[in-house]
Amino acid sequence: MANGRHIVTTRTPTPADLPAAxxxxxxxxxxxxxxxxxxxKPAADQLDLSNDLLGFPGRATFSDAAxxxxxNYGGPAGLPELxxxxxxxxxxxxxxxxxxxxxxxxxxxxxxxxxxxxEIPGAKRRWVEEQADTGxxxxxxxxxxxxxxxxxxxxxxxxxxxPMTPDGPDMDVVERLAASEPRIKGIWCVPKYSNPDxxxxxxxxxxxxxxxxxxxxxFRIFWDNAYAVHHLTEEEVEIADILAECExxxxxxxxxxxxxxxxxxxxxxGVAFFGSSRANVEWLQxxxxxxxxxxDKVNQLRHVIFLRDGDGLRALMARHRALLAPxxxxxxxxxxxxxxxxxxxxxxxxxxxxxxxxxxxxxxxCAARVVALAKEAGIAxxxxxxxxxxxxxxxxxxxxxxxxxxxxxDVEAAVDGVATCVQLAAAEKAV
Amino acid sequence: MANGRHIVTTRTPTPADLPAAxxxxxxxxxxxxxxxxxxxKPAADQLDLSNDLLGFPGRATFSDAAxxxxxNYGGPAGLPELxxxxxxxxxxxxxxxxxxxxxxxxxxxxxxxxxxxxEIPGAKRRWVEEQADTGxxxxxxxxxxxxxxxxxxxxxxxxxxxPMTPDGPDMDVVERLAASEPRIKGIWCVPKYSNPDxxxxxxxxxxxxxxxxxxxxxFRIFWDNAYAVHHLTEEEVEIADILAECExxxxxxxxxxxxxxxxxxxxxxGVAFFGSSRANVEWLQxxxxxxxxxxDKVNQLRHVIFLRDGDGLRALMARHRALLAPxxxxxxxxxxxxxxxxxxxxxxxxxxxxxxxxxxxxxxxCAARVVALAKEAGIAxxxxxxxxxxxxxxxxxxxxxxxxxxxxxDVEAAVDGVATCVQLAAAEKAV
Numbered sequence: 064m065a066n067g068r069h070i071v072t073t074r075t076p077t078p079a080d081l082p083a084a085x086x087x088x089x090x091x092x093x094x095x096x097x098x099x100x101x102x103x104k105p106a107a108d109q110l111d112l113s114n115d116l117l118g119f120p121g122r123a124t125f126s127d128a129a130x131x132x133x134x135n136y137g138g139p140a141g142l143p144e145l146x147x148x149x150x151x152x153x154x155x156x157x158x159x160x161x162x163x164x165x166x167x168x169x170x171x172x173x174x175x176x177x178x179x180x181x182e183i184p185g186a187k188r189r190w191v192e193e194q195a196d197t198g199x200x201x202x203x204x205x206x207x208x209x210x211x212x213x214x215x216x217x218x219x220x221x222x223x224x225x226p227m228t229p230d231g232p233d234m235d236v237v238e239r240l241a242a243s244e245p246r247i248k249g250i251w252c253v254p255k256y257s258n259p260d261x262x263x264x265x266x267x268x269x270x271x272x273x274x275x276x277x278x279x280x281x282f283r284i285f286w287d288n289a290y291a292v293h294h295l296t297e298e299e300v301e302i303a304d305i306l307a308e309c310e311x312x313x314x315x316x317x318x319x320x321x322x323x324x325x326x327x328x329x330x331x332x333g334v335a336f337f338g339s340s341r342a343n344v345e346w347l348q349x350x351x352x353x354x355x356x357x358x359d360k361v362n363q364l365r366h367v368i369f370l371r372d373g374d375g376l377r378a379l380m381a382r383h384r385a386l387l388a389p390x391x392x393x394x395x396x397x398x399x400x401x402x403x404x405x406x407x408x409x410x411x412x413x414x415x416x417x418x419x420x421x422x423x424x425x426x427x428x429c430a431a432r433v434v435a436l437a438k439e440a441g442i443a444x445x446x447x448x449x450x451x452x453x454x455x456x457x458x459x460x461x462x463x464x465x466x467x468x469x470x471x472x473d474v475e476a477a478v479d480g481v482a483t484c485v486q487l488a489a490a491e492k493a494v
Numbered sequence: 495m496a497n498g499r500h501i502v503t504t505r506t507p508t509p510a511d512l513p514a515a516x517x518x519x520x521x522x523x524x525x526x527x528x529x530x531x532x533x534x535k536p537a538a539d540q541l542d543l544s545n546d547l548l549g550f551p552g553r554a555t556f557s558d559a560a561x562x563x564x565x566n567y568g569g570p571a572g573l574p575e576l577x578x579x580x581x582x583x584x585x586x587x588x589x590x591x592x593x594x595x596x597x598x599x600x601x602x603x604x605x606x607x608x609x610x611x612x613e614i615p616g617a618k619r620r621w622v623e624e625q626a627d628t629g630x631x632x633x634x635x636x637x638x639x640x641x642x643x644x645x646x647x648x649x650x651x652x653x654x655x656x657p658m659t660p661d662g663p664d665m666d667v668v669e670r671l672a673a674s675e676p677r678i679k680g681i682w683c684v685p686k687y688s689n690p691d692x693x694x695x696x697x698x699x700x701x702x703x704x705x706x707x708x709x710x711x712x713f714r715i716f717w718d719n720a721y722a723v724h725h726l727t728e729e730e731v732e733i734a735d736i737l738a739e740c741e742x743x744x745x746x747x748x749x750x751x752x753x754x755x756x757x758x759x760x761x762x763x764g765v766a767f768f769g770s771s772r773a774n775v776e777w778l779q780x781x782x783x784x785x786x787x788x789x790d791k792v793n794q795l796r797h798v799i800f801l802r803d804g805d806g807l808r809a810l811m812a813r814h815r816a817l818l819a820p821x822x823x824x825x826x827x828x829x830x831x832x833x834x835x836x837x838x839x840x841x842x843x844x845x846x847x848x849x850x851x852x853x854x855x856x857x858x859x860c861a862a863r864v865v866a867l868a869k870e871a872g873i874a875x876x877x878x879x880x881x882x883x884x885x886x887x888x889x890x891x892x893x894x895x896x897x898x899x900x901x902x903x904d905v906e907a908a909v910d911g912v913a914t915c916v917q918l919a920a921a922e923k924a925v
Contacts, residue, residue, distance in 0.1 A: 102567070104566055104567055107563060107566075110556075110565040110566060113565075114556070115553065116792075117551050117553050117555060117556060117792070118552055118553045120548050121549055122545050122546065122548050123545070123548075124548060125541075125548060132538060132541065133762070134541040134544075134760040134761065134762065134763060135535055135538075135541060135762060136535055136756075136761045136762055137762070164595055164596070164790075165595070165786075165789065166786045166787065168786060169785045169786050172784060172785035173785070176607055176611070179611065180607070180610065180649060181648075191611075191622055195623075195626070210784075210787075214785075217612075217781070217784040218611060325567075329565040330565065330566045331564070331565065331567055331568070331569070331787070331789065331791055331792070332564075332790045332791065353603060353641075353644050353645055354597075354599060354600045354604070354645075355597045355600050355603075356597065356599065356641075356761075356762070357762045358762065359762055359763045359790065359793065360762055361760060361762070362763065362790065362793065
């Protein structure tokens with residue numbers, strides 16, 4: 064990629080690199096790019112994979128296997144066939160897996176709402192009362208998912224950052240904090256191909272989460288298994304079964320499991336899932352019964368007809384992978400070409416086996432500057448700090464790259480431009 | 495209908511009528527009916543009217559008029575074309591009408607949740623704080639909709655019954671209460687073809703609701719216009735424009751308008767709407783932004799293609815009416831034949847021009863007995879008291895009849911059976 068417009072700095076820049084970095088950046092700006100790596104959205108060619116859904120279930124098809132008319136009210140737990148299809152992938156027994164609306168984010172949000180406004184199993188009082196008294200808090204592995212943090216911020220739930228490792232959150236920290244204060248009520252987890260690191264929780268991490276003593280009797284793991292089937296390599300990475308581990312540890316009610324088809328079929332017209340212990344499922348159902356007379360079961364039927372079974376789901380995800388893997392490979396290749404191997408020069412990045420994101424770490428104090436430079440060059444990146452509670456990355460180092468939505472050519476151009484911005488920001492910092 | 499099994503009592507029963515009434519009831523039980531008039535669900539032949547939806551939008555159709563890909567995240571306000579289509583029917587300007595998920599009940603529930611957990615425009619503090627301090631309450635016109643009452647009960651919001659009249663809630667009572675206490679935060683209204691009376695709010699009622707002084711600066715009218723287009727006669731009954739009246743009265747933020755296609759297309763796979771003042775809409779959108787990345791816009795597109803425009807919607811509702819009007823007429827005819835004209839004998843019932851329900855008033859202290867007798871005879875009725883807060887009808891007089899879901903023949907058999915039960919309960923009471 065080294066040519067008249069580009070420089071290659073496979074080592075940490077020094078003040079001497081500044082003039083060349085500035086020249087390269089000016090050339091980048093002159094290209095007048097308009098590119099976007101901000102959000103983890105599927106691309107149009109991925110959505111095309113599910114276009115059969117647009118004609119399903121078909122004019123004469125509106126019953127489930129039991130003969131229930133799915134066009135009418137009812138069926139609050141969702142379509143049995145769809146629950147059975149997703150149960151093994153989400154590691155939840157089908158009879159404790161609910162198929163709900165079009166957004167797992169909504170289910171997570173609403174679960175927090177219901178815990179605030181009514182006692183969850185094991186709670187001594189409603190979280191809203193505890194909040195008025197001592198405040199309540201969630202543990203937030205960082206870097207993490209900004210929309211999880213937004214739910215906490217919206218409801219005034221304090222956020223306590225916990226460092227991520229390649230095996231999941233630093234469990235020494237998690238165990239110490241969870242045991243210390245009853246006001247710590249939960250932890251946000253994306254256990255497989257985490258957002259944004261792509262980390263996969265090790266079996267030991269899962270077991271320690273299940274087994275650890277918590278000061279709060281109503282502590283909950285919000286297990287957002289958003290990328291359960293979203294593999295980028297031939298390896299279908301598996302994680303330990305959180306519900307089984309919690310049950311074995313005598314903490315059957317500890318985990319809430321969430322999932323969805325948002326990045327399987329259509330991002331706004333899919334199906335969300337909730338799974339947990341019998342007591343938790345009954346608790347949530349009793350609350351949902353006051354707000355709905357049943358989910359959109361016709362859309363659930365559409366999904367059953369389209370996906371057919373576990374093999375159908377696997378085959379679809381393989382087609383997603385064929386479209387996505389080249390984009391992720393391009394990010395790694397171009398960053399390596401322009402910045403040296405990960406961790407060698409001014410950049411360090413993840414090379415995930417699945418999921419939707421790459422986490423790029425730049426020299427301390429440079430992330431916001433890189434994002435600002437990229438913006439000047441017409442490349443939209445997720446705001447620096449978005450991966451941390453309150454948008455505050457204390458080291459100002461983490462940038463989330465989302466290469467799925469743009470075309471391969473745009474991803475290549477954008478990442479090449481990001482590398483130029485990293486070089487300039489690092490050279491400026493070295494001065 | 496008078497035959498060997500039936501008696502006709504077109505006057506209030508006396509003790510002398512008891513033996514015949516008992517004989518008639520035993521004959522009814524012997525028929526071994528299994529009928530259900532409990533819920534306001536559309537019947538299968540009504541759902542069939544919208545079966546084209548099951549194949550829409552079709553394999554190659556997934557964009558709105560502006561070219562937005564509706565399969566992806568985004569579009570939190572909903573599909574512009576669908577909002578424009580429903581705007582005149584719900585009397586909300588399209589730019590202040592949101593098209594959301596599959597249930598207006600959910601939107602009502604969530605609006606209460608957000609008012610509990612964050613200040614609504616005009617509020618001095620969150621309702622949850624006011625609740626911990628003085629308690630909060632809603633005015634509940636009775637008889638009314640049990641699912642409205644369930645939302646209040648679930649969140650510990652006190653319910654204050656207000657009598658219904660044929661013109662809407664008794665406004666002398668509403669005005670006195672609303673002006674009296676700042677803890678009274680809202681009123682539930684089904685302004686057109688009310689559940690279960692079928693009452694239509696008069697223009698004067700709407701204007702007084704809009705104009706009345708309220709002790710609470712954050713008082714809200716929950717305007718559940720569930721039956722906006724659900725006419726049972728040739729007359730398309732119109733009501734005054736609550737948002738315009740509120741604005742004219744200087745209370746622009748007073749009303750939340752709700753609606754849905756649940757009884758237009760599919761009861762579980764339709765679209766819900768929310769409309770209000772600019773400030774209220776922005777408030778709700780800012781809250782929804784934390785819980786969703788957009789509604790199911792593909793389903794909204796399906797509805798636009800299917801309904802086409804206002805005339806398409808009117809034509810569909812005319813086909814519903816052709817199926818429903820005979821059922822409502824049968825209830826009125828059979829009750830008249832068996833009990834005398836409404837109010838003359840032991841029964842008094844409504845003859846609504848639209849909506850989904852008929853309200854049957856029986857002699858004081860008889861409603862629960864009638865429902866129990868009907869159950870014994872295999873006829874499921876909505877529990878007596880369900881039309882009142884906490885399930886408590888102090889006079890024990892109101893029974894909600896829901897004739898839409900059953901076939902015409904079943905409606906006829908069920909209502910004839912109900913008349914027998916009314917006669918027996920009234921004769922027992924006379925003893």
